[in-house]
Amino acid sequence: MPGIAEVLHARFVAHAYPLHVHDTWTVLLVDAGAVRYDLGHRAHGTGSLVTVLPPHVPHDGRAATSAGFRKRVLYLEGDALPPALAGRAADAPELPxxxxxxxxxxxxxxxxxxxxxxxxxxxxxxxxxxxGAHLSRAPAAPARDQPLARRLRSLLDAHVVEGLALARAADELGVTGAHLVRTFTREVGMPPHAYLTTRRVDLARRLLLAGHRPAEAAVLAGFHDQSHLNRHFRRVLGTTPGRFAGR
Structure with missing residues (x-):
C-alpha cells in the first residue's frame, strides 16, 4: 500500500532491541505488556498509547516486565510525514x-x-x-543534530550497501577521523559503523519482504554473506532472516 513500507506483529519476552535506526516512521501500538526504550538520549516507556518514532533517530526497546510484550507496528515511508515533525516526535513520541x-x-x-x-x-x-496533526501541536524541539553529524549521516545513508571508509568521510568533511567519530557518536547516539549496520539490516528487511532469498538479501544489503546477515539480523530483530521471510 502506498505510504506503508511494512507491517509487523510480534511478541517478545526475552529479546531486547539494541540501538538501531530506520529510514521510516514507526507507529507502534502495544497490545499487551509494556515497553521501555531510549530514543535520542532520553528514556521512555509506553503501554497502550500510540508511539511514533521518527526516521534516523537511534532507539532500542525491551519489555518492562518479565511477562514480555505484544505489539503491532506500522512502518510509514519516510516522506509520509513532514521532516520538520521529526524533532517533535523525538521529544514527545507518545500520543495520548x-x-x-x-x-x-x-x-x-x-x-x-x-x-x-x-x-x-x-x-x-x-x-x-x-x-501529523498531533505532532504539529507538540512544542517545537530544539535542533540537536549538529551540522557535522548530519552531514556524515547523509554520507552513510548514500553508501549503505558499499560502505564508506572513515578516511574518505573525514577527508570529504574536512576533519580528522577521530573527531568525526566522537561528534557523530555524541550527537546521534551510536558510532558510525553501528549506524551503518542497522541501516543494512533495515534494507535487508525490505529485500526479504520483496521476495529475495536470505543469501541474496545479504549481499544486496552490503553484508559479506548470509552468516554475516544472520548474526546482525537476529541481534536487532530477535529472529533469523529465513523465519522473518517465511512469515
Whole structure:
C-alpha cells in the first residue's frame, strides 16, 4: 500500500532491541505488556498509547516486565510525514489519544482481513493525517543534530550497501577521523559503523519482504554473506532472516 513500507506483529519476552535506526516512521501500538526504550538520549516507556518514532533517530526497546510484550507496528515511508515533525516526535513520541489507538487497531484489522482496498487506503490516509496533526501541536524541539553529524549521516545513508571508509568521510568533511567519530557518536547516539549496520539490516528487511532469498538479501544489503546477515539480523530483530521471510 502506498505510504506503508511494512507491517509487523510480534511478541517478545526475552529479546531486547539494541540501538538501531530506520529510514521510516514507526507507529507502534502495544497490545499487551509494556515497553521501555531510549530514543535520542532520553528514556521512555509506553503501554497502550500510540508511539511514533521518527526516521534516523537511534532507539532500542525491551519489555518492562518479565511477562514480555505484544505489539503491532506500522512502518510509514519516510516522506509520509513532514521532516520538520521529526524533532517533535523525538521529544514527545507518545500520543495520548484513545481515538488514535482505535484508528491504528482498525487499520491493522483492515490490512489483515483483506477489506476493500479503498476502505483501507482511506483509513491509512486519515490516520497519517491525524498523527501529523498531533505532532504539529507538540512544542517545537530544539535542533540537536549538529551540522557535522548530519552531514556524515547523509554520507552513510548514500553508501549503505558499499560502505564508506572513515578516511574518505573525514577527508570529504574536512576533519580528522577521530573527531568525526566522537561528534557523530555524541550527537546521534551510536558510532558510525553501528549506524551503518542497522541501516543494512533495515534494507535487508525490505529485500526479504520483496521476495529475495536470505543469501541474496545479504549481499544486496552490503553484508559479506548470509552468516554475516544472520548474526546482525537476529541481534536487532530477535529472529533469523529465513523465519522473518517465511512469515
Amino acid at each position: 489519544d484513545p481515538r488514535l489507538a482505535a484508528a491504528v487497531r482498525q487499520l491493522h484489522a483492515g490490512l489483515l482481513d483483506g477489506r476493500e482496498p479503498l476502505e483501507v487506503q482511506s483509513r491509512a490516509a486519515v490516520l497519517v493525517d491525524a498523527v
